[in-house]
Amino acid sequence: MQHLFDSSGDWLGFRIGKNVYNSDGDWVAWLPWEDDDVVTTDGDYLGTITNGNRLYHFSDKPRRGYPGYPGYPGYPGYPSYPGYEGYASLPLGARDVTMPRPK
Known part of the structure:
Protein backbone atom coordinates (compact mmCIF):
# COMPACT_ATOMS: atom_id res chain seq x y z
CA MET A 1 0.00 0.00 0.00
CA GLN A 2 1.25 3.47 -0.92
CA HIS A 3 -0.30 6.44 0.89
CA LEU A 4 -0.79 9.59 -1.21
CA PHE A 5 -0.56 13.19 0.03
CA ASP A 6 -1.01 16.74 -1.28
CA SER A 7 1.58 19.51 -1.01
CA SER A 8 0.34 20.48 2.46
CA GLY A 9 1.01 16.95 3.71
CA ASP A 10 -2.69 16.11 4.01
CA TRP A 11 -3.64 12.52 3.27
CA LEU A 12 -5.56 12.12 0.00
CA GLY A 13 -5.93 8.36 -0.17
CA PHE A 14 -3.86 5.35 -1.12
CA ARG A 15 -2.74 3.11 -3.94
CA ILE A 16 -2.74 -0.67 -4.07
CA GLY A 17 -1.14 -1.96 -7.26
CA LYS A 18 -2.67 -0.03 -10.17
CA TRP A 33 0.01 2.86 -18.21
CA VAL A 39 -6.79 8.64 -14.38
CA THR A 40 -10.28 8.56 -12.91
CA THR A 41 -12.55 5.58 -13.44
CA ASP A 42 -14.14 7.65 -16.26
CA GLY A 43 -10.76 7.89 -18.00
CA ASP A 44 -9.96 11.55 -17.22
CA TYR A 45 -6.47 12.59 -16.13
CA LEU A 46 -6.44 13.13 -12.35
CA GLY A 47 -2.78 13.64 -11.59
CA THR A 48 0.71 12.19 -11.43
CA ILE A 49 2.40 10.56 -8.45
CA THR A 50 5.69 12.37 -7.81
CA ASN A 51 8.37 12.31 -5.11
CA GLY A 52 7.24 8.85 -4.07
CA ASN A 53 3.93 9.76 -2.42
CA ARG A 54 2.63 13.13 -3.68
CA LEU A 55 -0.30 13.29 -6.11
CA TYR A 56 -0.32 16.49 -8.19
CA HIS A 57 -2.29 17.59 -11.24
CA PHE A 58 -0.08 18.94 -14.04
CA SER A 59 -1.92 21.28 -16.41
CA ASP A 60 0.49 20.68 -19.29
CA LYS A 61 -0.02 16.90 -19.54
CA PRO A 62 -1.01 15.91 -23.09
CA ARG A 63 -4.22 13.92 -23.54
CA ARG A 64 -3.36 10.25 -23.95
CA GLY A 65 -6.71 8.94 -25.06
CA TYR A 66 -9.23 6.77 -23.27
CA PRO A 67 -7.40 3.98 -21.42
CA GLY A 68 -10.42 1.70 -21.19
CA TYR A 69 -12.13 0.49 -18.04
CA PRO A 70 -10.24 -1.98 -15.88
CA GLY A 71 -13.20 -3.44 -14.01
CA TYR A 72 -14.09 -2.81 -10.39
CA PRO A 73 -11.33 -4.11 -8.07
CA GLY A 74 -13.49 -4.61 -4.98
CA TYR A 75 -13.32 -3.02 -1.56
CA PRO A 76 -9.80 -2.95 -0.08
CA GLY A 83 -0.69 10.82 9.79
CA TYR A 84 0.63 14.08 8.42
CA GLU A 85 3.42 13.87 5.85
CA GLY A 86 4.79 17.43 6.01
CA TYR A 87 4.88 20.28 3.52
CA ALA A 88 6.37 19.92 0.03
CA SER A 89 6.49 22.70 -2.54
CA LEU A 90 4.43 22.23 -5.68
CA PRO A 91 6.42 21.53 -8.84
CA LEU A 92 6.18 24.08 -11.64
CA GLY A 93 2.85 23.77 -13.48
CA ALA A 94 1.26 21.62 -10.76
CA ARG A 95 -1.66 22.05 -8.40
CA ASP A 96 -3.05 19.90 -5.62
CA VAL A 97 -5.56 17.21 -6.54
CA THR A 98 -9.06 17.00 -5.13
CA MET A 99 -9.86 13.31 -4.85
CA PRO A 100 -13.12 12.29 -6.49
CA ARG A 101 -16.02 10.80 -4.59
CA PRO A 102 -18.14 7.97 -6.02
CA LYS A 103 -21.17 8.98 -8.03
Whole structure:
Protein backbone atom coordinates (compact mmCIF):
# COMPACT_ATOMS: atom_id res chain seq x y z
CA MET A 1 0.00 0.00 0.00
CA GLN A 2 1.25 3.47 -0.92
CA HIS A 3 -0.30 6.44 0.89
CA LEU A 4 -0.79 9.59 -1.21
CA PHE A 5 -0.56 13.19 0.03
CA ASP A 6 -1.01 16.74 -1.28
CA SER A 7 1.58 19.51 -1.01
CA SER A 8 0.34 20.48 2.46
CA GLY A 9 1.01 16.95 3.71
CA ASP A 10 -2.69 16.11 4.01
CA TRP A 11 -3.64 12.52 3.27
CA LEU A 12 -5.56 12.12 0.00
CA GLY A 13 -5.93 8.36 -0.17
CA PHE A 14 -3.86 5.35 -1.12
CA ARG A 15 -2.74 3.11 -3.94
CA ILE A 16 -2.74 -0.67 -4.07
CA GLY A 17 -1.14 -1.96 -7.26
CA LYS A 18 -2.67 -0.03 -10.17
CA ASN A 19 -5.76 1.06 -8.20
CA VAL A 20 -6.16 4.37 -6.33
CA TYR A 21 -8.65 4.85 -3.50
CA ASN A 22 -9.77 8.00 -1.68
CA SER A 23 -9.44 8.31 2.10
CA ASP A 24 -12.84 6.61 2.56
CA GLY A 25 -11.60 3.50 0.75
CA ASP A 26 -13.66 4.19 -2.41
CA TRP A 27 -12.03 3.18 -5.70
CA VAL A 28 -11.75 6.44 -7.65
CA ALA A 29 -8.83 6.11 -10.08
CA TRP A 30 -6.16 3.86 -11.51
CA LEU A 31 -2.80 3.81 -13.29
CA PRO A 32 -3.47 2.34 -16.76
CA TRP A 33 0.01 2.86 -18.21
CA GLU A 34 3.48 1.85 -17.10
CA ASP A 35 4.17 5.22 -15.46
CA ASP A 36 2.85 7.34 -12.58
CA ASP A 37 -0.08 9.04 -14.37
CA VAL A 38 -3.41 8.50 -12.62
CA VAL A 39 -6.79 8.64 -14.38
CA THR A 40 -10.28 8.56 -12.91
CA THR A 41 -12.55 5.58 -13.44
CA ASP A 42 -14.14 7.65 -16.26
CA GLY A 43 -10.76 7.89 -18.00
CA ASP A 44 -9.96 11.55 -17.22
CA TYR A 45 -6.47 12.59 -16.13
CA LEU A 46 -6.44 13.13 -12.35
CA GLY A 47 -2.78 13.64 -11.59
CA THR A 48 0.71 12.19 -11.43
CA ILE A 49 2.40 10.56 -8.45
CA THR A 50 5.69 12.37 -7.81
CA ASN A 51 8.37 12.31 -5.11
CA GLY A 52 7.24 8.85 -4.07
CA ASN A 53 3.93 9.76 -2.42
CA ARG A 54 2.63 13.13 -3.68
CA LEU A 55 -0.30 13.29 -6.11
CA TYR A 56 -0.32 16.49 -8.19
CA HIS A 57 -2.29 17.59 -11.24
CA PHE A 58 -0.08 18.94 -14.04
CA SER A 59 -1.92 21.28 -16.41
CA ASP A 60 0.49 20.68 -19.29
CA LYS A 61 -0.02 16.90 -19.54
CA PRO A 62 -1.01 15.91 -23.09
CA ARG A 63 -4.22 13.92 -23.54
CA ARG A 64 -3.36 10.25 -23.95
CA GLY A 65 -6.71 8.94 -25.06
CA TYR A 66 -9.23 6.77 -23.27
CA PRO A 67 -7.40 3.98 -21.42
CA GLY A 68 -10.42 1.70 -21.19
CA TYR A 69 -12.13 0.49 -18.04
CA PRO A 70 -10.24 -1.98 -15.88
CA GLY A 71 -13.20 -3.44 -14.01
CA TYR A 72 -14.09 -2.81 -10.39
CA PRO A 73 -11.33 -4.11 -8.07
CA GLY A 74 -13.49 -4.61 -4.98
CA TYR A 75 -13.32 -3.02 -1.56
CA PRO A 76 -9.80 -2.95 -0.08
CA GLY A 77 -10.88 -2.35 3.51
CA TYR A 78 -10.37 0.86 5.41
CA PRO A 79 -6.70 1.73 5.90
CA SER A 80 -5.40 3.23 9.08
CA TYR A 81 -4.74 6.97 9.00
CA PRO A 82 -1.06 7.43 8.12
CA GLY A 83 -0.69 10.82 9.79
CA TYR A 84 0.63 14.08 8.42
CA GLU A 85 3.42 13.87 5.85
CA GLY A 86 4.79 17.43 6.01
CA TYR A 87 4.88 20.28 3.52
CA ALA A 88 6.37 19.92 0.03
CA SER A 89 6.49 22.70 -2.54
CA LEU A 90 4.43 22.23 -5.68
CA PRO A 91 6.42 21.53 -8.84
CA LEU A 92 6.18 24.08 -11.64
CA GLY A 93 2.85 23.77 -13.48
CA ALA A 94 1.26 21.62 -10.76
CA ARG A 95 -1.66 22.05 -8.40
CA ASP A 96 -3.05 19.90 -5.62
CA VAL A 97 -5.56 17.21 -6.54
CA THR A 98 -9.06 17.00 -5.13
CA MET A 99 -9.86 13.31 -4.85
CA PRO A 100 -13.12 12.29 -6.49
CA ARG A 101 -16.02 10.80 -4.59
CA PRO A 102 -18.14 7.97 -6.02
CA LYS A 103 -21.17 8.98 -8.03
